[in-house]
Amino acid sequence: MAKSKSNTIKQPGFLTRLRASLNRGNSWLTYDLRNLLPGETVDQDALDELESRLLTADLGVDATTRIMERVQSLFDGGRITTREQLANELKAPMLDVLRQVERPLDVTRESGPFVLLVAGVNGVGKTTTIGKLARKYVDAGYSVMLAAGDTFRAGAVEQLTQWGERNGVPVVAQSSGADAASVAYDAYARAAARGVDILIADTAGRLHTQGNLMGELAKVKRVLGKQDTSAPHETMLVVDATTGGNALSQARSFHESVGLTGLTVTKLDGTAAGGVVFAIAETMGLPIRFIGVGEATEDLDVFDAERFVDALFK
Amino acid sequence: MFESLSERLNKSFQSIRGRGRLTEDNVQATLREVRMALLEADVALPVVKDFVARIRERAVGSEVTTSVTPGQALVKIVNDELTDLLGSSNSELDLRVKPPAVILMAGLQGSGKTTTTGKLAAHLKQSRKQSVLVVSTDVYRPAAIDQLEKVASDVGVDFHPSESKQKPKKIAVEARDAARKGLYDVLIVDTAGRLGIDDAMMAEISSLHETLAPVETLFVVDAMTGQDAANTAKAFGDALPLTGVILTKVDGDARGGAALSVRQITGRPIKFMGTGEKLDALEPFHPDRVASRILGMGDVVSLVENAEQKVDQDKAEKLAKKLKKGKSFDLEDMAEQLRQMQQMGGINALMEKMPAGAQMPKGMMGAADDKQVGRMLAMVNSMTPKEKAFPDLIRASRKRRIAAGSGTEVQDINRLLKQHQQMKKMMKKFSKGGMNKMMRAMQSQMGNQGGNQLPPGMGR
Numbered sequence A: 001m002a003k004s005k006s007n008t009i010k011q012p013g014f015l016t017r018l019r020a021s022l023n024r025g026n027s028w029l030t031y032d033l034r035n036l037l038p039g040e041t042v043d044q045d046a047l048d049e050l051e052s053r054l055l056t057a058d059l060g061v062d063a064t065t066r067i068m069e070r071v072q073s074l075f076d077g078g079r080i081t082t083r084e085q086l087a088n089e090l091k092a093p094m095l096d097v098l099r100q101v102e103r104p105l106d107v108t109r110e111s112g113p114f115v116l117l118v119a120g121v122n123g124v125g126k127t128t129t130i131g132k133l134a135r136k137y138v139d140a141g142y143s144v145m146l147a148a149g150d151t152f153r154a155g156a157v158e159q160l161t162q163w164g165e166r167n168g169v170p171v172v173a174q175s176s177g178a179d180a181a182s183v184a185y186d187a188y189a190r191a192a193a194r195g196v197d198i199l200i201a202d203t204a205g206r207l208h209t210q211g212n213l214m215g216e217l218a219k220v221k222r223v224l225g226k227q228d229t230s231a232p233h234e235t236m237l238v239v240d241a242t243t244g245g246n247a248l249s250q251a252r253s254f255h256e257s258v259g260l261t262g263l264t265v266t267k268l269d270g271t272a273a274g275g276v277v278f279a280i281a282e283t284m285g286l287p288i289r290f291i292g293v294g295e296a297t298e299d300l301d302v303f304d305a306e307r308f309v310d311a312l313f314k
Numbered sequence B: 001m002f003e004s005l006s007e008r009l010n011k012s013f014q015s016i017r018g019r020g021r022l023t024e025d026n027v028q029a030t031l032r033e034v035r036m037a038l039l040e041a042d043v044a045l046p047v048v049k050d051f052v053a054r055i056r057e058r059a060v061g062s063e064v065t066t067s068v069t070p071g072q073a074l075v076k077i078v079n080d081e082l083t084d085l086l087g088s089s090n091s092e093l094d095l096r097v098k099p100p101a102v103i104l105m106a107g108l109q110g111s112g113k114t115t116t117t118g119k120l121a122a123h124l125k126q127s128r129k130q131s132v133l134v135v136s137t138d139v140y141r142p143a144a145i146d147q148l149e150k151v152a153s154d155v156g157v158d159f160h161p162s163e164s165k166q167k168p169k170k171i172a173v174e175a176r177d178a179a180r181k182g183l184y185d186v187l188i189v190d191t192a193g194r195l196g197i198d199d200a201m202m203a204e205i206s207s208l209h210e211t212l213a214p215v216e217t218l219f220v221v222d223a224m225t226g227q228d229a230a231n232t233a234k235a236f237g238d239a240l241p242l243t244g245v246i247l248t249k250v251d252g253d254a255r256g257g258a259a260l261s262v263r264q265i266t267g268r269p270i271k272f273m274g275t276g277e278k279l280d281a282l283e284p285f286h287p288d289r290v291a292s293r294i295l296g297m298g299d300v301v302s303l304v305e306n307a308e309q310k311v312d313q314d315k316a317e318k319l320a321k322k323l324k325k326g327k328s329f330d331l332e333d334m335a336e337q338l339r340q341m342q343q344m345g346g347i348n349a350l351m352e353k354m355p356a357g358a359q360m361p362k363g364m365m366g367a368a369d370d371k372q373v374g375r376m377l378a379m380v381n382s383m384t385p386k387e388k389a390f391p392d393l394i395r396a397s398r399k400r401r402i403a404a405g406s407g408t409e410v411q412d413i414n415r416l417l418k419q420h421q422q423m424k425k426m427m428k429k430f431s432k433g434g435m436n437k438m439m440r441a442m443q444s445q446m447g448n449q450g451g452n453q454l455p456p457g458m459g460r
Helices: A012-024 A044-056 A061-076 A083-100 A126-139 A154-169 A179-196 A211-227 A247-259 A275-286 A305-313 B003-017 B024-040 B047-062 B069-085 B113-127 B144-155 B168-181 B199-212 B228-239 B257-266 B287-294 B299-309 B313-322 B331-343 B346-353 B364-365 B372-381 B387-389 B394-408 B410-452
Strands: A114-121 A142-149 A197-199 A234-240 A260-268 A288-291 A300-302 B101-105 B132-136 B157-161 B188-189 B217-221 B245-250 B271-275 B282-284
Touching: A012 B257, A044 A061, A044 B047, A061 A083, A061 A275, A061 B024, A083 A305, A114 A126, A114 A179, A114 A211, A126 A142, A126 A154, A126 A260, A126 A288, A142 A154, A142 A179, A154 B144, A179 A197, A179 A211, A197 B047, A211 A247, A234 A247, A247 A275, A247 A305, A247 B157, A275 A288, A275 B217, A300 B217, A305 B188, B003 B024, B003 B069, B003 B387, B024 B047, B024 B331, B047 B069, B047 B228, B047 B257, B069 B257, B069 B287, B113 B132, B113 B144, B113 B188, B113 B217, B113 B245, B113 B271, B113 B282, B132 B144, B132 B168, B144 B157, B168 B188, B168 B199, B199 B228, B217 B228, B217 B257, B228 B257, B245 B257, B245 B299, B257 B271, B313 B331, B331 B387, B331 B410, B372 B394, B394 B410
Parallel strands: A114 A197, A114 A234, A142 A197, A234 A260, A260 A288, B101 B188, B101 B217, B132 B157, B132 B188, B217 B245, B245 B271
Antiparallel strands: A288 A300, B271 B282
16 A cells, blocks of 8 residues: 555545445446436436436435436437436536535644544444544554544444554543543643644544534534644544435534534445435535445545546446 | 424325315325425335325225315325334234243444344343343454443343354354353344345344344344335345344434335334433334324324323322312412423423424424423522412512522513413313313314324323
8 A cells, every 4th residue: 555645545446346336236326327228218217217216326305306307308308318418417417516525634734633523423433434544544654543532332442442453553542431522632632742643533423413412522622622722623524325314414413513524424335325425515515535335444435526426327 | 203204294285184175186296295205204215106106096096085075085094004004003022932032133334233232131121021141243343242241231131251253153052052051031142233235244144043043033223224224124124034123213303214114125013213322212113103193193192101100190189189179370380380391301302292293383392492491490499489379479579589580581580470371271271171171172173183083092
């Protein structure tokens, strides 16, 4: 693996894997348009089937309706007759939406650690994502420290500690049930003292509807800012791609409570995966930093709009 | 959960509810709305198609057109089909085998299997007085085994230790032997999260199932799952003979589509739902009640059950006696009502279950803020006993003192006094008419809304 800065890490196999995972479930519109359109020409049945595919891909009713209205009017006007034209008409607007949110995370800082705060609802894969990110940044030549801020869920501290051991990365932890904000404060002090490049802070999973837990998260963020007013430099929400329309609701609530600066979408190797990325990109406009397509460390990579759309349409 | 689905469905019924005649166009438009409402609630597309087709079939048949009130007949069909889709009554775990009864937990990563294993163990131990042993066969995720050990000790059930170097099958066999030797009633086997399309992992859990021959194989699914619920449920249903479903994270604002999809696709009943982070937050799933909640008809049965558990019967009787004697409802009585409301989970929790509650505008729900109740109590607490008994005494200078004492404004005191007056009037009515009259009033109100009867056992 190259010792380049992380946001330029591109492994050759990722696109293939992305494509394989997104299409494995045979549910994205793309698995390939050839299946959707047995003949070369587009007819009304094909459009109806396309609508179904968009809906099953979790694109949501709003986005689907908008896309279909556009495609339908082009079709009625005779401007879409072939498969090729249909693919292009679908691809262009999707790429536009995703390009706007394609802003990789830049972790370079003049002095002091880059602080990355990771949040999300229960079970989206926060701790796993942190483990994988730690590995990526270590491989890219950064020194990394992890803060075990999930002091609520049983076994969460141990889980992060094991990730730390695997990657030779120090983990700052207190006992289970400790104050998450205090863990964060402590971790920052140690990271700064050791001259660590990147501090990644885990937090407990919380449902976005729990006001007091969102308040607790806001406190963790505030406390991180006590020793370095610019910290955290990234407040990242992790979203599970198999979540339906609720992902949007999650992004909104977390953004309102703590002010997000980026997103990571995990479990894109589920089957319906993908549509939710568009819904969030379009509504929230938050940068999508990483996407995960599998369990292996290299299955988490920097989000690239073009690659993503290409994988869908190949 | 289900609020927005219920909101959408009710909106789509609004236009046809009162109609004397229904045209095909009317029905068509309403069904389109129903389809959209279901899709927006993340019900899987194949399930939606099926559901709408069944309603259409019944609707264009004689059932609707020959009815005196076709609009209501259509609503009734949707209700019937929805109840049918969700299953009719709560299904308990069936553990009638030679012990140990083995329960196998299966599901995606992050669906909440381990937490649910703990909750289920606690439920079996407390409600059914079973001795439970739990074991984790998750040798993949770091610290998954530690997590179950911790959860087990928190709920006070025994944990069979395993190691991530072992093979899942070997762990399972050892645990079963240990459960036999230890004379446990139930063994719950937690497994690693896996994707339905991961053939190797699905083969692993199939072989676990074969080895253990569990009496219950439960599919754990996140209520927030989107369209993927259809594929996942199918994959797990094909690989394993599931016996039931547990829906988790129901306390979020998910629109609940996953519940409908999974039920339909696996054909297995939803047995429990996880309603919070605490290890006692697991409730039996009552499909009929959920169906009527979705249609905005309220979950009166749960409300009454909740009331029976939480309301202090002695105090309620005392109040009834007092009112019967012709004494008036004073501020102290009002404060007592407010306190009991808080005990039942606050206004919003009550509203959600009330027949009209689900249809109430969002803003209004917000206005009935639980904080407001706390403030009202603070005001009453800042009054002297005399003031509480004779609210008429409270004039300008007393109002100022009470406001200062409770950290509120004089306007707030005025509002409180007005609300008290209204409640007093209402109480007078009730004490004259009695419970029966009140129930009848409620029933006729519900009839107006959905053309539906109170659930059996209510209203008399």
